[in-house]
Amino acid sequence: MTTFIAVLYIISFALFIYGLMGLTGPRTAVRGNWIAAVGMGIAVIATLLTPGMGNWLLIALGVAIGVVVGVPSARKVKMTAMPQMVALFNGVGGGAVALIAWVEFRTTEGYAHEPAYVAIASLFAAIVGSVSFWGSNIAFGKLQELISGRPITLGKLQQPVNALVLIAAIVLAVVIASGGDAELLMIGLLVAAGVLGVVVVLPIGGADMPVVISLLNALTGLSAAAMGLALDNTALIVAGMIVGASGSILTNLMAKAMNRSIPAIVAGGFGGGTAVASGGSGEVRPVRSTSASDTAIQMAYANKVVVVPGYGMAVAQAQHVVREMAKLLEAKGITVAYAIHPVAGRMPGHMNVLLAEADVPYEQLKEMDEINSEFAQTDVALVIGANDVTNPAAETDPGSPIYGMPILKVNHSRSVIVLKRSMSSGFAGIDNELFYDAKTSMLFGDAKSSVGEIVEELKAL
The missing domain is CATH 1.20.58 (Methane Monooxygenase Hydroxylase; Chain G, domain 1)
Known part of the structure; x- marks a missing residue:
């Protein structure tokens, strides 16, 4: 057997x-x-x-x-709610690992007569699993808008409090590993780790949520692997290491895509605030509006159109009507591509999943590094609900919070049309300089309705 x-x-x-x-x-x-x-x-x-x-x-x-x-x-679950479901289900995995560690503590009478590696692995799993569970629940609350997406911090006390709670969890783990078998010690460890998960994620703004989800997923995998080591369960070790390794790689790639370090993201305080002008002047600047009819005419006479999807497309569930629009353009001999930023949306691969659901050919999905060189030859860039990932301030304004972040260079296109409900800011909480570019026209309204109107206009041409 x-x-x-x-x-x-x-x-x-x-x-x-x-x-x-x-x-x-x-x-x-x-x-x-x-x-x-x-x-x-x-x-x-x-x-x-x-x-x-x-x-x-x-x-x-x-x-x-x-x-x-x-x-x-x-x-x-709706596709718009998929990021928070991913966060919630990931958190459940971490919580399960923390509970298993507690059960292991009880059944072994505080790891009495167990090898040291069993106690260490189990306690590590308890801390990391609890952090993942409570941190994921906070991420879920922010994404579901049960909690404000803005950074919720203690100001200058934030990092000392984080350090104090982490030290408390580690000290309790050391006491238990040294022979402490009082159950209150284990309960205290789980509570301290849970508080750590809460206080670490609360100060992180909406702009960094995709990275946070990936990071918490990696933590859950690592906790599962550690618990597998303690239980001598090979399947748990391998599955946990696969999740932990892949999640860590993805987290690092996404952090690079935002030009932010993982420690800076964990430190929090970025994104989700009230819109501020990138230049700091606060002046009201004019924008140029357009109509569905003019947009349809402009695209109908283009040679190449690049669609730039963002979270606004996900909220409006506009991916299917966008695909219908693309088919009409392709029937007219127009080349259509989709520019995908690594952190567009609220979870890794959010835009890819939405467009795949609408049967968009995979060959038309272009990663940021590939499509950026093509914008100069693009007649029309159609931005649908994307904000921070298209903001030229990331390249031109050293004073901008997103300065240095790699962006989709839609401003290099011959013309830009932005579909958006209003002039509100994105997750980073800053004004988008693209909206005021002389080449940019704004088509205000619900993305699905606006694209639907464009489709009808294209059919009439």
């Missing part, structure tokens, strides 16, 4: 890795998810076959509750 279980684990690992490879593109992402899910199913079966697994009735009850809660939630 031991050999059979080991073989099942090896099969599940292979499926995890093969499934992860499928997530590199929209065409293979669904298949990759299914393959990884099968791998997880095999890993669960292998774990359940382990001798002395426990109360089967409780296991079955837990599985049933998970299915009843998880399946309907995943099926009913």
Whole structure:
């Protein structure tokens, strides 16, 4: 039986890795998810076959509750709410690891007679899992707008408080690992780690939420791997390390895409505030408005149109009508491409998922480094609900909070049309210089309705 279980684990690992490879593109992402899910199913079966697994009735009850809660939630969630669901489900994983660490503490009487590595790994998992659970819940609250997306800080006391709570959690872990078996010690550790998760994420503004989600996901993976080490569960170690490693790489890539270091992001205080003029003068500047009819005519006579999607497109659920518009343009012989910024939206790959849902050909999705060189040959750049990722101040204004952040250089296009509800700022809380460019026209209104009107105008041409 031991050999059979080991073989099942090896099969599940292979499926995890093969499934992860499928997530590199929209065409293979669904298949990759299914393959990884099968791998997880095999890993669960292998774990359940382990001798002395426990109360089967409780296991079955837990599985049933998970299915009843998880399946309907995943099926009913709107794409606009997907980032907060990712944050919530990720947090549940971290919370589960923290609870398992607590159970392990209780069943071993404070890790008495257990090797030192078991106690250390379990306590690490408890701290990191609790941080991930409570931090993810705060991220969920910010994304769901149950909590203000603005940085909520203690001012100069923020970093000392963060350090104090972290030290408290570490000291309690050391006491427990040294032989302390009082359950209040473990409860105190979990509470301190939970407070740390809250106080670290609260000061982080909406502009950094995509990176935070990725970072918390990596933490959950690391906590799971550590717990797998403590429990001698190979599947948990491998799956946790895959999640932790991939999440860490993604977090680093996204931080680079924003020209911000991960410590600076964790320090918080950026994004989500009231709009301020990039130059700081506060003057009211004129913008040029346009209509759906004029927009349709302008694009109909273009050779190349680049669509730049942002969170506004997600909120309006405009991806399907955008695809319909693109088909009409392509029928007229016009080249259409989509410019994707790494941190557009509220989670990694948000725009890719939305456009893939609308059956946009993968070849038309252009990453930032690829499309930026093409804007100079672009007749019309159609910006749909994107803000900070198109702000030229990132290149021209050293005083701007986003100065140095790589952006989509839509201002290099021959003309720019911005679809937006109002002149409000993006997550960074600063004015967008693109709106006042002489080449820019603003089409105000709901993105889905505006693009729908453009579609009707294109049909009439």
